[in-house]
Amino acid sequence: MFEQGMTRIHELMIILYALAIMLYFIDFLNQNRKANKIAFSILSIVWALQTIFLFLYMLETRRFPVLTLFEGLYFYAWVLITFSLVINRLLRMDFTVFFVNVIGFSIMAIHTFTPVQIESEAMAERLISELLLIHITMAILSYAAFSFSFIFSLLYLLQHRLLKMKKWNQRLWRLGDLEKLERFSYVFSAVGVPMLLLSLILGLIWKVITLPDVSWFDVKIVASFILLIIYGVYLYLKIRREMYGKPLALLNTAAFLVLFINFFLVSRFSSFHFWYS
Structure with missing residues (x-):
């Protein structure tokens, strides 16, 4: 007890x-x-x-x-x-x-x-399962945050196009102003990046414990770090380079497409997330 x-x-x-x-x-x-x-x-x-x-x-x-x-x-x-x-x-x-x-x-x-320190084999197995559960949960939550970020970027691009075409109608006002859409997109990305980082850390620990034979260059591992780097670049350009507007929204949209590919396609060719096959 x-x-x-x-x-x-x-x-x-x-x-x-x-x-x-x-x-x-x-x-x-x-x-x-x-x-x-x-x-x-x-x-x-x-x-x-x-x-x-x-x-x-x-x-x-x-x-x-x-x-x-x-x-x-x-x-x-x-x-x-x-x-x-x-x-x-x-x-x-x-x-x-x-x-x-x-x-x-x-x-x-x-x-x-790590189960080496746990005397009970049943307890060790349960901890490994819980480690995997936390890893997956945090990854999915980060994906959800990125999805919201993508939606706001998409709305930004739509609003930007309507303004450029000078279509002043009710739909234009209901979309919200560009500054607010861009800010919400950035906030959700800022939430998603640390969650994805922590999820990857836990996932690598789980790999070392349960799948030591899986290559460190497994397509899922590499793709996940590429995704993290892309969103990291997005935040860097926003904060340090003070980029804003349509180019940033397009980058965020492209990042989400990489996320989509990583989640639905890459896992099928990976030995790491074998339960998604």
């Missing part, structure tokens, strides 16, 4: 960790201080849970937990999150905090879901 309770706490930490990273990413893109404060609070909860677990483990083993690989991973993750909280509070280096916690999240996921 104690082992199962600790497992549930670790899974809760993974979910909270993922939420905090998403909020930090949104703050990094939009300078959203409210998102930063919420992310800091959630990360503080994760740190508190990690610290309590670390303290209880030290009481149980009566030693400092760094003698095994998995103990070392946990302590490493704890150090990362500790310093990231200090950096966030004192230096306001949000870019650094985001990437540090992506690493910390990866380490925590490896520590939580």
Whole structure:
């Protein structure tokens, strides 16, 4: 019962960790201080849970937990999150905090879901299944966010065409103004990118555990990272290059077509997502 309770706490930490990273990413893109404060609070909860677990483990083993690989991973993750909280509070280096916690999240996921540390075989199998479930759920949620982003870009292109053709009718006003459509498209992409990144991290961990013979250059893995890069370029052009308007909407539309191909076609030729065949 104690082992199962600790497992549930670790899974809760993974979910909270993922939420905090998403909020930090949104703050990094939009300078959203409210998102930063919420992310800091959630990360503080994760740190508190990690610290309590670390303290209880030290009481149980009566030693400092760094003698095994998995103990070392946990302590490493704890150090990362500790310093990231200090950096966030004192230096306001949000870019650094985001990437540090992506690493910390990866380490925590490896520590939580790798079955070597689990004594019960049934528990290990259940954890692997839950790892796959979280990976798929986060991927689908990111795809949903990208779909909304695509719809707003499509509406932007339609509105842009109607304005260019000077078709002043009721349909034009019901579509909404261009600025709002572009902003919503960007926001949903900004939500989808960190979710897809975290999903890929969990998916690679699952691959190492269950499908070690599958190539790292499997078409599904490569296509998923290409998709992440395309949406990353979209956000880069929007934020750093201050690109806007029709070219950005067209890029977002093309990115969604890549997503569509990745989801419906690429999986059929992959050894990674064999259940989609």
